[in-house]
Amino acid sequence: MTSTDLSRHLSSFLPTDQVSTAEDVLDAHASDKWHASALPDVVVFAHTTEDVAKTVAFAHQHGIPVYTRAAGTGHIAGCVPVHGGILISTEPMNEILEISPSDGTAVVQPGVITGELQQAVREHGWYYPPDPASLKECTLGGNVATNAGGPRCLKYGVTKQYILGLTVVLADGQVLKTGGRCHKNSTGFDLTSLMVGSEGMLGIITEITVRLIPHPQTRAMLGASFPDFAAAAAAVQAILDAGTLPSALEITDGFTMNAARDYLGADKLPPGDAYLMIEIDGNTETVARELPTLRDFLLEHQALRIDEAPNEDACERIWQLRRDFSYSLKHTGLTKLNEDIVVPRSKLVALVEFAEQLQQDTGIPVACFGHAGDGNIHTNIMVADYDDPEIKAKADAALDRLFTWVIENDGVISGEHGIGLAKKPWITQALGETSMEVHRQIKQTLDPKNILNPGKFLD
Structure with missing residues (x-):
């Protein structure tokens, strides 16, 4: 079926402004942040679960590949439409439908930006902890599809620990509801967890119910330089062995430090060939008591210099250095x-x-x-x-x-x-033959025509 035919058929049950074959639109939806690129035949801008269900049912009937994409901030070519077909953009589905502090939940569409959800729930005194580096531009749908993490997953866990329920369009257009609003649920198989991290190969997520927790009163940070990576790594283990669980614990090697000195200026970086960033959070009194104790502990474990960040603004300055490490590597x-x-x-x-x-x-x-x-x-x-x-x-x-x-x-x-395309060559080695076969059986059961994100690691 040609792009023109696809567009005509899709426009028979979707508003025409939600269907596009324009060259610039196709090109904009051909890749993510990895190097691979492939043009879809048509892009559908979904606004509702019904839009997605109708589109997928049509694709299932005609055996047309379907790919899903939102912000395109992934690093694995997971959303690249390698076999053309229909690309469904969930970016327009960007509403926070509900924030319920009394239930400790929020309900969102998949196109909601992660950082915007965090800010919205914080205004209620609540917290959505998962914090991928791209949180100011990545979406909840993409986070769920890849089970995204981030620096604070040490203490708080990754995306899957915060997903209570999903609305998912299956490969034949049926709409599946998994989980719900309850924080504990042992009813049947855990289909919610099955969908988290499935990279659009088992279904298309159109609504997400997330778990919220009370926001910590405050946070503080220490940035510590060390003579070498081994000393910094030893300090990491010592911190955890001592019974301290930071909210984030980031480490940087000498190559990255030297790149940052070249990019930012030698005087902007502390001495040493390794850098450790430790963030703690909790009640104000507890954090104020823990920070100097942790500082002394690091000095006992070969820290060369320690920068203290006792408040939010100071913490952001240390986190900016962490972000600058990425820019420094690009600057090479x-x-x-x-x-x-x-x-x-x-x-x-x-x-x-x-x-x-x-x-x-x-x-x-x-x-x-x-x-x-x-x-x-x-x-x-x-x-x-x-x-x-x-x-x-x-x-x-x-x-x-x-x-x-x-x-x-x-x-x-x-x-x-x-995994996407980037790690596809190593997936069997990573999972083993038995696990790969179980993956294939699940895929065959839920998507017998293999129309959902074909060409990725299960092909």
């Missing part, structure tokens, strides 16, 4: 292949040592920083030009070595981004 002029691998915390130093050896062996710079508290270290392969076939081959070989090492050391190849 290299393309950053951002891999969100996870290793057991005891393997943090081994991971960085492996990354240094990988850099020596391949000549490709490797930068490590991220969520030290749960072992989710973003290991960035820094390449000159990923479109160059020779450079791409070397980079892919380096990635293969990285993922193989991670799997052999009891780690996982994705902690918060998902």
